[in-house]
Amino acid sequence: MPNIALQRLSRRTIAGLLLVALAATALLALSCGSLDIPLSRIWAILWQALGGTPAVTPDSAENIAILQLRLPRLILGLMIGGALAQAGATMQAVFRNPLADPGLIGVSSGAALAAITVIVLGTHFTWDFIPLRWLLPLASFIGGAIVTLMVVRLASVDGVARPSTLLLAGLAINAVAGAGIGFLTQIADASALRSLSFWMFGSLGKAGWSEILAGAPLLLAVLIWLPREARSLNALLLGEAEAQHLGVNVEQLKRRVLFLMVLAVGVSVALAGIIGFVGLIVPHLIRLAFGPDHRLLLPASALLGAVLLSLADTAARTVLAPAELPVGILTALIGGPFFLALLMRYRRSSEVL
């Protein structure tokens, strides 16, 4: 049930609360780690990097930790968290089911299989016609797109996706992708193997400025574009025929938003591997608090997704410090029980299950 009191909060208040949370998360992420850096030092370092008064030597550990490690990681975490949350909300609208999620349905593992194939085959061939940092997102996008097309075809009967078919299709696709990845591990060499575990569990540990340069424009495009479809997605929740009757060109809408969804998931997987459940948990929490209106749901999900993934990442690299836990393990640890709780809630609803 949405909380009525929360729904009465004005949009401005909601946006304000989420932005404060975002700022707090950002400071926490920059400050915490194997080297704790106080806030005053963070300001000084950022100010210096922007051309302000020199405060630290450029090659000091603190300076490098902030500018070369934590800041790019933070930026990537915020964008991937936001994009995955919006991708989840979009998928739930297209399939008109609050349990749909790009991870559960196999879009993420399809994307990961494609990326891993490029990595493993890359040790046998050279891909010099296109740099790897462009090739990986492209491969992930294609992998994710193939899975999405398959699932849409498979699960839709007369324009209605049957939830059980959807989840079972996801099960099968995840199994096949898992087998494919398992096969590739057998033929991979040692260096490729290390990056395979990165893809299986998801981590922001590879984040650097060159990753941001490749991925950020695409993720930003998705984050800005999807909320523009909010009104049409609201109509789509009533049903495809109903949306059509309300003047929405449903086929074009679905093509557009699924493209953006796959783009978000593909780029995220290429940069950070499979990070599950963000797209399931975040939109659900926002709906619970503020209702299902996409004009609020999409931007709010982006903000909360950004906050949650960055918090999870900060936790993932501090709990076992100096070792690092893949953040995907953490999100699965939270997301798995959350999904079971959702199943409990919806088990009597014939429309959802």
Add this chain to the structure above:
Amino acid sequence: MSLRAVDVSSRVGSRTLLDQVSLNVEPGRVHAVLGPNGAGKSTLLKLLSGEQRTTSGQVLLEDRNISAWSALERARRRAVLPQSESLSFDFTVRQVVSLGRMPCQLQTPTRENEIIAAALEATGVLQFDQRLYPTLSGGERMRVQLARVLAQIWESADHPRYLLLDEPTASLDLAHQHSCLRLARRFAADGTGVLLVLHDPNLALTYADDVTLLCCGQIVAQGSPAQVLTQEHLERVYGVKIDILHSPTTQKPFIAVHS
């Protein structure tokens, strides 16, 4: 000016759902479509709304093929109440009804609120406009959907409007069945062309100006209620024995089925 089906047929595989059916929905009139289950009533409504394409024949909205209109232009001219709904997201009643305003030329926020409130009021759901849609009963949901559909064509425009209702009375109690059809009449009086898919011939006798009786995808009879809903037609189509009686108070005819 009207919404017309001209010799429309609809075939799926080797099955013929509708065979050369013609029908006119005219502004200011209520046209009821009756027939047994599987007669093709809903298919006809889907063709008229532009949701499905005809196999042959054409549907004309203001003398222009329905598929030549953009989805938005169509949505400003006709609203459709489908037979079944499913919405598992927690929209409030008011939110569902305001979705009906989506295709409309936006008015001032005050006017928009007035329209939505008036539509909620018209179907008697204003008093629970903050309740969550999934918590409503079947009949309540139907009335909310009806309010949404009415909100879509609430305001008169410089072009005719059409209202297509697929079994609007199916899940309603006796009183709400009649208030729903009175609403349809009110819209007709206001110049809207109304098409109703109905099961109860008595409701058609009371509220329709024109009736089309369908069976197995073909028209059995078409015309005024008195011409179409005769003992002979109904017995042939439904395969039951009926009597046409007259109300002792109003002298209006009504139809009774022998048990």
